[in-house]
Amino acid sequence: MNIVILEGCVNNPGDLSWDALSQFGQVTVYDRTSRDELAERVAEAEVAVSSKVRWDAEALSWAPNLKMIALTSTGFNVVDLDAARERGVVVSNVPAYSTPDVAQMTFALLLELCLHVGEHSELVMDGDWTRAKDFSFWKTPLIELQGKTLGIVGMGSIGQAVARIARAFGMPVVFANHRPKPEAEGDGIRQVPLDELLTMADFVSLHVPATPETNNMMNAETLARMKDGAMLINTARGTLVDEQAVVNALHSGKLAGFAADVVSEEPMSPDNPLLQAKGENIVVTPHIAWATHEARERLLSVVAANVSAFVEGKPQNVVD
Structure with a gap:
């Protein structure tokens, strides 16, 4: 499975690890992803891990193999859920971690x-x-x-x-x-x-x-x-x-x-x-309430659990 982390630096500037995702396939980590960079980076992705990337119908069309968007956030207003549903893309979030x-x-x-x-x-x-x-x-x-x-x-x-x-x-x-x-x-x-x-x-x-x-x-x-x-x-x-x-x-x-x-x-x-x-x-303050080390550890743990549940055919924390 091809897993792309699009905003790695936001959630993990280097003090945590993405290794828990490696068991599910090849993991590519990008510190940040602009709109102009998105199409190339998700072209082969099956799972996209992201936070603030805007997933509208156009962005989803750039990822023909995409099966899951694993959000590293509780909020999911960045995703056009109707367009994701139409494409058969599962969207999961991370509730209550912070x-x-x-x-x-x-x-x-x-x-x-x-x-x-x-x-x-x-x-x-x-x-x-x-x-x-x-x-x-x-x-x-x-x-x-x-x-x-x-x-x-x-x-x-x-x-x-x-x-x-x-x-x-x-x-x-x-x-x-x-x-x-x-x-x-x-x-x-x-x-x-x-x-x-x-x-x-x-x-x-x-x-x-x-x-x-x-x-x-x-x-x-x-x-x-x-x-x-x-x-x-x-x-x-x-x-x-x-x-x-x-x-x-x-x-x-x-x-x-x-x-x-x-x-x-x-x-x-x-x-x-x-x-x-x-x-x-x-x-x-610059949106830091969620960013304690402990909260980000919980966040990455739930993201990995969300991907694991999806791989097993039992998606969890699905937003719809």
Whole structure:
């Protein structure tokens, strides 16, 4: 079997191994693959391992022998599933491998908005503390989480992990979900309609997939419904947020802070509106929540298991 890894460097910059795939056939690893390079690289491929390569009908036509797309991601919006189904190509993903890591990043961002640890450390290392007149100083407001309400939009595995951390901090939790989820309620956690969540939450954290329905769900109108001085955190997908509306809300003071590990176009475009908000209470990281060594180990292990299951005629984690 001819297996082509199209974006090897993204998931494995050299600290992990692709050897688990070698038992299934010849493996060719490319660090990155552009659209212009794709046709040549998949011409003989039977299995393509990829993350952000766009698999539309044209791309699928370049791979006449392709039998499987093994995604190295949970999201699968890069694949035209109708075109893949028509071609008889199985598409698998890797669900839930980064749940603890995204929950961890959510609170890393939230805590940075509240305590500005990085900024204060930089001030210390620049010598500001050695010049201080008092034993302590702070350059930004410092916010306690206990008693503040966290609103979680999307109560899947990540949303539930975030809720557990919030409760450990003494935060009441409300959540909105596309369907009733009574099993997630209890111990200071309850489900409410999204409109109600927006009006009562001190922090709103997004944990829903990118779909036509969720595109720009946080826009000028929904931001206006939020509590004055609330903060917004996005560790899900950049397209959930109207970034210009967020910048406007930061400038006006409607939002007291915004943090994200994802943006609408990645890598970030030089004209992304968020870059206009430097100096506001904003934290943006380059989509790294998923990238811990432990999470990437799990990711590669599940990719290999997906390929193994396909070879055995029992495909798993199939998206359709």
